[in-house]
Amino acid sequence: MNARFALPSLVLTGAVIALAGCVPNTPAGADAVAVTATDEGCTLSAVEAPAGTLVFSVSNEGSSATEFYLLASDGSSIVSEVENIGPGLTRDLTVQVAAGDYFTSCRESDTADAVPAAFTVTEATGEVEVDEERQALLDQAAATYKAYVQQEVAALVTATDEFVAAFVAGDDDAARDIYASARSHWEAIEPVAESFGDLDPSMDLREADLAEGEEWTGWHAMEKDLWQPADYTPLTVDERTALAERLVADTAELSTRVNADDFTFEAFQIGNGAKELLDEVATGKITGEEEIWSGTDLWDFRANLDGAHEAFIVLKPAADLTDTDLSTEIEERFAALDAELAQYGSLEAGFLTYSELTEDQVLELSRLVEALSESLSQLTAAAVAA
Amino acid sequence: MNDTSSPEHGATAPTSQQPDAGETRRGPSRRAVLGGAGVVAGAAALAGGGFAAGRATASPMQLRQYDFFGEHQSGIVTPAQDRMHFAAFDVTTSDRDALIGLLRAWSEAAATLMSGSELGTGIAGGSPLAPPEDTGDATGLPASGLTITFGFGPGLFVKDGVDRFGLAGRRPAALIDLPHFPGDTLQDRLTGGDLCIQACADDPQVAMHAIRNLSRLAFGVASVRWAQLGFGRTSSTTREQTTPRNLMGFKDGTRNLKAEDTENVREWLWADASDGADWMAGGTYLVARKLRILAEIWDRASLSEQEALVGRTKGSGAPLSGGNEFTDPDFTRPGADGSPLIPTDSHVALAHPSANGGAMMLRRGYNYTDGADDLGRLDAGLFFLAFVRDPETQFVPMQTAISSSDAMTVEYVRAVGSALFAVPPGVPAGATLDGSDGAYIGQGLFT
Numbered sequence: 059m060n061a062r063f064a065l066p067s068l069v070l071t072g073a074v075i076a077l078a079g080c081v082p083n084t085p086a087g088a089d090a091v092a093v094t095a096t097d098e099g100c101t102l103s104a105v106e107a108p109a110g111t112l113v114f115s116v117s118n119e120g121s122s123a124t125e126f127y128l129l130a131s132d133g134s135s136i137v138s139e140v141e142n143i144g145p146g147l148t149r150d151l152t153v154q155v156a157a158g159d160y161f162t163s164c165r166e167s168d169t170a171d172a173v174p175a176a177f178t179v180t181e182a183t184g185e186v187e188v189d190e191e192r193q194a195l196l197d198q199a200a201a202t203y204k205a206y207v208q209q210e211v212a213a214l215v216t217a218t219d220e221f222v223a224a225f226v227a228g229d230d231d232a233a234r235d236i237y238a239s240a241r242s243h244w245e246a247i248e249p250v251a252e253s254f255g256d257l258d259p260s261m262d263l264r265e266a267d268l269a270e271g272e273e274w275t276g277w278h279a280m281e282k283d284l285w286q287p288a289d290y291t292p293l294t295v296d297e298r299t300a301l302a303e304r305l306v307a308d309t310a311e312l313s314t315r316v317n318a319d320d321f322t323f324e325a326f327q328i329g330n331g332a333k334e335l336l337d338e339v340a341t342g343k344i345t346g347e348e349e350i351w352s353g354t355d356l357w358d359f360r361a362n363l364d365g366a367h368e369a370f371i372v373l374k375p376a377a378d379l380t381d382t383d384l385s386t387e388i389e390e391r392f393a394a395l396d397a398e399l400a401q402y403g404s405l406e407a408g409f410l411t412y413s414e415l416t417e418d419q420v421l422e423l424s425r426l427v428e429a430l431s432e433s434l435s436q437l438t439a440a441a442v443a444a
Numbered sequence: 445m446n447d448t449s450s451p452e453h454g455a456t457a458p459t460s461q462q463p464d465a466g467e468t469r470r471g472p473s474r475r476a477v478l479g480g481a482g483v484v485a486g487a488a489a490l491a492g493g494g495f496a497a498g499r500a501t502a503s504p505m506q507l508r509q510y511d512f513f514g515e516h517q518s519g520i521v522t523p524a525q526d527r528m529h530f531a532a533f534d535v536t537t538s539d540r541d542a543l544i545g546l547l548r549a550w551s552e553a554a555a556t557l558m559s560g561s562e563l564g565t566g567i568a569g570g571s572p573l574a575p576p577e578d579t580g581d582a583t584g585l586p587a588s589g590l591t592i593t594f595g596f597g598p599g600l601f602v603k604d605g606v607d608r609f610g611l612a613g614r615r616p617a618a619l620i621d622l623p624h625f626p627g628d629t630l631q632d633r634l635t636g637g638d639l640c641i642q643a644c645a646d647d648p649q650v651a652m653h654a655i656r657n658l659s660r661l662a663f664g665v666a667s668v669r670w671a672q673l674g675f676g677r678t679s680s681t682t683r684e685q686t687t688p689r690n691l692m693g694f695k696d697g698t699r700n701l702k703a704e705d706t707e708n709v710r711e712w713l714w715a716d717a718s719d720g721a722d723w724m725a726g727g728t729y730l731v732a733r734k735l736r737i738l739a740e741i742w743d744r745a746s747l748s749e750q751e752a753l754v755g756r757t758k759g760s761g762a763p764l765s766g767g768n769e770f771t772d773p774d775f776t777r778p779g780a781d782g783s784p785l786i787p788t789d790s791h792v793a794l795a796h797p798s799a800n801g802g803a804m805m806l807r808r809g810y811n812y813t814d815g816a817d818d819l820g821r822l823d824a825g826l827f828f829l830a831f832v833r834d835p836e837t838q839f840v841p842m843q844t845a846i847s848s849s850d851a852m853t854v855e856y857v858r859a860v861g862s863a864l865f866a867v868p869p870g871v872p873a874g875a876t877l878d879g880s881d882g883a884y885i886g887q888g889l890f891t
Contacts, residue, residue: 118766122777123765123766123777123778123779123780123785125780141779141780141781142764142779142780142785143766144762144763144764144765144766144767144777144785145765145766145767146762146766146767146768146771147757147762147764147766147767266627266628266629267626267627268624268626269624269625269626269844269847269848270623270624272626330746330749333744333745337738337741337744337855340738340740340741341738341741344819347629417818420819421818421819421820424819424820424821425819425820428740428820428821431740431741431744432740432744434744435744435745435746438746439746
């Protein structure tokens with residue numbers, strides 16, 4: 059429903075120090091480098107540290123928001139950063155670094171001219187695991203995932219055209235046949251679509267989500283007209299046509315946006331997207347609330363799961379640098395849920411409707427979703443590393 | 445305008461047992477059963493357990509006692525106690541005198557319960573052939589800061605188009621029918637009610653005992669429609685209280701209207717005769733919403749996301765624009781990319797008085813849990829209670845904004861119950877509660 063992808067300040071503010079054990083040379087409780095930021099600039103408690111995991115604990119004692127950057131030896135390319143530290147607040151930046159020359163900078167938002175200060179990372183004794191390849195893997199993940207999103211949206215455009223043709227023509231049997239499989243291309247990338255805050259309400263709003271007097275458009279308004287409850291006034295041909303035209307136009311706009319040159323992903327958005335897809339399953343599909351008229355929740359379930367799996371696969375190489383046990387566990391839990399869901403159908407052959415599941419079957423699905431979700435919620439931190 | 449600066453419902457000194465708390469005493473003192481009114485801690489231990497034993501120790505909070513009488517009802521600006529039992533009732537009669545009789549019985553019983561005394565002839569003072577007049581489950585326990593607050597729902601005035609009690613013309617304009625808010629998934633059996641009782645105390649058993657016994661007095665006139673137990677306060681209503689955390693793990697109610705803010709209390713809390721309903725002067729309106737938190741899903745959100753959704757840090761509760769918990773949020777202070785440090789769709793950005801025309805409310809909600817749902821998930825959340833002078837302007841616009849735009853609410857919270865009540869003024873000090881002509885809560889509505 060909402061645009062968590064798009065939260066403006068949802069940046070990685072550090073503080074993701076979980077997943078210990080990946081950097082053997084760092085003594086537990088190693089002192090962080092204290093960074094004190096004021097309106098004039100920032101001072102560090104040390105200008106040198108051994109290679110491995112470094113923690114910069116940045117306290118903003120100034121009067122406006124600040125940020126802190128670890129820069130490469132060229133003094134400009136960013137190795138890692140923590141942003142949006144309000145006055146009086148402290149944020150940690152955790153980063154894995156190899157020995158070498160670096161710079162730090164604590165630019166204030168308003169005065170971006172602070173001079174970077176030299177910072178030296180010395181050779182560490184003992185084993186050091188440094189992720190020089192991580193960024194390359196994350197870049198690859200972003201490119202792969204973007205291609206996946208574009209492919210799903212292209213399929214959605216085609217399927218939507220086919221669906222609305224039947225819907226407008228009044229061929230309800232055909233429209234009902236196409237409805238769930240067409241929507242699966244939406245459900246697979248739903249968090250991306252939701253990140254465009256204006257398109258999601260127009261395309262995918264459920265009746266209960268409407269404010270009083272608000273116009274209802276999109277898939278679910280058409281769903282209700284195809285699976286009409288008692289005491290329902292059917293849509294007129296003109297009303298059907300208007301809904302159809304709007305859905306086609308919205309879908310075209312979605313396609314335009316995901317194919318724009320400046321449409322990019324950051325790794326954390328992919329990982330959070332996977333989590334959100336499972337959240338969708340847990341809150342909407344496992345309860346039969348999403349497709350309340352058609353009962354086609356298991357199609358959506360399948361598509362959400364496929365989308366989450368794709369996100370996991372593209373992030374797995376980077377996550378494996380941190381913790382291979384995690385991706386093993388996630389893979390196992392995907393497999394268990396896959397097997398359970400496969401008992402009830404497939405996208406190709408169709409699924410049981412939600413009401414055909416027994417309480418015990420729903421419970422088992424729910425337990426597997428919860429287990430997978432719990433593991434998957436660790437994926438972003440593992441992939442981005444910290 | 446009412447004089448909100450006058451002291452009301454003052455707590456007796458924590459160390460005072462007040463076995464003879466004046467005219468509010470009706471039945472036997474519950475603590476006296478233990479064999480010494482002045483003996484507090486230790487008495488229960490000596491009793492050796494069994495039915496007569498109270499808590500092994502009673503904290504100073506549990507010895508607090510509030511006065512039933514006052515210009516306003518208790519349980520509103522009273523420092524929020526730690527526990528709550530709330531019940532909404534359907535009035536099952538059309539007999540106006542029976543309804544008045546119930547309000548009279550409830551008022552007298554409330555005064556007795558708040559004084560820490562047993563009802564009627566107590567647990568053992570009546571006929572051996574009759575059931576005890578007090579159920580006995582709070583016997584041995586101190587007053588525990590119990591407050592009892594009564595409210596009238598829309599159904600008392602007109603229900604299903606019928607004016608059962610000749611009160612339709614006296615319904616306050618402020619007692620609106622709440623609109624449907626986006627995302628509401630209200631269950632009929634958790635929504636509405638003709639009457640309500642909020643019982644708050646620092647001992648859950650005392651609060652529960654109050655609702656149980658008041659419900660018992662209502663049989664034949666009103667029956668419980670829904671009820672809710674709350675186990676932890678989520679707001680502070682006075683400056684001396686620390687800000688508690690809700691089940692999302694964040695401090696809640698930092699910007700709450702506090703009892704000490706007399707100007708704001710006068711402007712935003714207490715109804716005045718000039719508001720349109722003279723019988724509500726000194727009263728207020730209570731919004732009750734049962735908000736389930738999707739706990740498992742919330743717990744999987746990253747710290748950055750949680751903080752961005754709330755608009756405050758999880759640790760100290762400081763706004764993301766900086767400072768400490770009580771620093772005013774700066775909704776314009778920019779971050780690195782020029783957009784505000786506090787996201788515009790964060791909870792604090794949408795709920796803050798500055799986003800709502802300065803409107804404030806006195807929040808007095810409680811964390812609740814009803815155990816687990818059918819899928820084994822935590823069935824828990826926030827039982828939101830807010831007292832306002834005018835729900836139409838102080839609650840509806842804010843809730844509409846939150847229900848449609850607050851990403852935290854939209855993603856992680858489900859409203860499952862909702863109700864609005866008119867909370868009449870208190871029974872003035874010096875009034876007599878006894879007998880068939882005694883004073884009672886809401887008397888102004890019937891005269």
